[in-house]
Amino acid sequence: MRLAHQLAIENEMITAEAVEATEFPEMSQQFMVRSVPKIVINDDASFEGALPEGMFLDQVFEAVGG
């Protein structure tokens, strides 16, 4: 969640929450969390596993369409 939070600090249009999956089982089920870290973008797109800055950003831009 480090990168996600750093993005939120950098850009005011971005907010980021870390969710402890075992404490929020219903939410984890809703977002089909099978392995962690799992990152969900705008409750739509998602990916699993830690990514370097550039690739993380690729996922974000791809999800919002530019």
Place this chain on the structure above:
Amino acid sequence: MPMIQDDDRQAIRDRFQALTGPITLVTFTQAVDPPPHTQETIDVMDELAELSDQLSVKAYDFQEDRDAVEKYHVDRIPAIILEGAEDYGVRYYGFPGGYEFGALIEDIVNVSQGDSGLSDQTKERLATLSKPVHLRVFSTPT
């Protein structure tokens, strides 16, 4: 018994030398029927606040302090918001243990400094973002 061990306490105190501005650890829990880990979450925030003059804790009750719940857009507890010069939209839901604890310490440094610590290249690219983005990062304590 403290939640943060002595060795860690000293290491965190050293790391917090890097804090350059005040930061508030805003917490939401509830007194009535609290979910698991709410008290631990409060205890850890209080212990962290002892490690730097720049840190303070503001504790709200999720059921009673509805104005604050609305202001910070909190919909679950326990919740932690790192508020520095502004509310950057940085949230933790659930007890920040294990890997998350290390991330929390570094987040506190970044928020205090008002600098994301990202590379210049990433910052430039982010500046072109034209739509709101909300990220949820699911993790486990291990």
